[in-house]
Amino acid sequence: MRGEWGRTKPPPGALLNRSDPRARGIVAFWLANEASGRLVRDATGNGFDGVFTGSLAWRPAAGGIGLRGPGGGASGLTVSRSLTQRFPAGEASLVFWLRRTAATPAVPADGGICFLQDFSDITYSYYPYTNGLAYFMTFRLGAANRINDITLLSSVDRTQWHQLAITTRPGTGNYRIYQNAQLVTAATGQAAVTITGTQMIIDSLSNQGFAGQVESVLLANVAYSAAELSDLVEEPYSMFEWPRLSSVYTAGAGPAQRPWPIRQAAVPVHPRWAGQ
C-alpha cells in the first residue's frame, strides 16, 4: 500500500506511519521542511532535532524547503540529543538526498559532509575529496578504519539530485556505500555502531565543510538492503501520512480519491521529479 506522500515532501505536522514498510527502523528523519528559522525538526517525534550554526541556510534562499551549505566548514546542523544508544544490533543506515555544488571540489573544505563523526582530517568523510575519490568514516571507530580511496559511480552526476546511503551491520562486506541504491563499495562492518564527536548531520565547525544542497536526511537502526533503498529512491516520503478523518476517505482509498489536489498545492514535489 502506498503512503500518502510518496514523492512529495510532507508539511510540518505530517505523521510518520510506523506500520509502513518504508519506516522500518527509522530513528530520525530530518525533512528540512520548516522553511525558516534555525531548527530542523526530527519528523519522527523522537526529538533528535537539529539546530543551525553558522551560515548553513535554507535553499534556494530564505523561505525554501531544504538546506544548502556554503562550504568552508564554518557552519553546521547539530543534534544535541545523544544517538549513541539507538543502534543495539550494530546496524545503521544514513540516507541523504543531496547534490553537490561541484562534482569534485576544488578545495578539501568544500568536499566534506559531516556524516555523524569526528572532524579531524584523518577521520573525516569526503564525498568526494579533491581527487574525486570518496572517504567514509561514518559509523566507524578508529581513524585506521576509515574506508579510503572509493571510486564513485560515473553514472551518477553528483551535481544533480541523488540518493547517497551508508549502511552497516557486523560482518564481512556489510559496510556499504550506495548511490541511487547501486552498490559503490563494501567493507567489513564493525561490531557496533559508533557515533563520535559532535553529532553533526551536515557540514562541520572545523575545517571541512559541505558545499551543496540537501533535501532530507534519514537515519535508521537497521541496514537497508539495495531493494529498500531503491524503494526510497522511488518514494522517499511515502511513510508519512496525511491525517484522515473524513468519512469520504474510506479504507483503502488512496490519494487518487482525495477530493482536492492539496498535496500538489501545499508543498513542493521532491526535486528529483520537480526538475529543480
Added chain:
Amino acid sequence: MADVTPFFTDTPVEVLPAQTLTRAGTPLRGTLDLSNKYGAFLYCKIGRGGTSALSAGIEVLIRRVLANDAAAVGNIHSAPVAAFMGETPAGSGTNVNVTSNSGQNNLQVASVIGFAAGDLIMVQDGAGTFTRLEFHRVSRTQTGLLVLDRPLHFTHTSAQADIVRNRASIFAPVWVMGGSLVEVIFDYGAATTGEVAVIAAHAQTYDKDVIT
C-alpha cells in the same frame, strides 16, 4: 458518484494576533478549537524588534491539548506536534522614506545596507503598532529599493516612516489534525540578548465537507 467539496475558512482565524514578545518575559500562548473540525493549517511568524543577535532563537511550539484545556490529572502534554525556532543572527533595519503604495512590489527605503535577495522582512508601523504590519520576501535590492516577490498589502507613506527589518522567520504552514483544542506557544526561553520580537499566528481551518 457524489461530489465532495471541502470548506476551509476564507478569513484567517487569529490564534495569536500580532503582538510583542519580550525577552525574559512570559511566553505567549494562543489556542485554536478544532474539536469539531477536520483540521487546520497554522501560520506562525516572527519579526525582529531590533537588529541585535539573539543568544537563543525564539521557539514556537504547536501542541494538542487534552480535556479541552480543563484542569485534569495528567492532561498536560508538553511534546509538540510541530516546533520551530526563529532566526538568531544580527539583522538590519531601515525605514520607508518614499511613499510605497499598496498593490506594488516596490518598497522604497532609506537604506538597503544589510538587505539581500531572499531576505524575509517585516514592515511595521513607525510608531511600533501593527496597523500596517506585513511580512514579505525580498526578490532583489537596488539603491533605496527593496523589490518584493509579491505586492504590498498596505500603503506605507514617507511621513509614517514605517520600520523595515530583515531576519524575520516565516515558517512553513503546519497541518494539525482536528478533534482537539490546539495551543501555540511563542517562547523566548533563556536568551540573554535580543530585543522585543513581533509574533503572530493565524489559522486556516478545514471546517467541513459538502457532499452533493
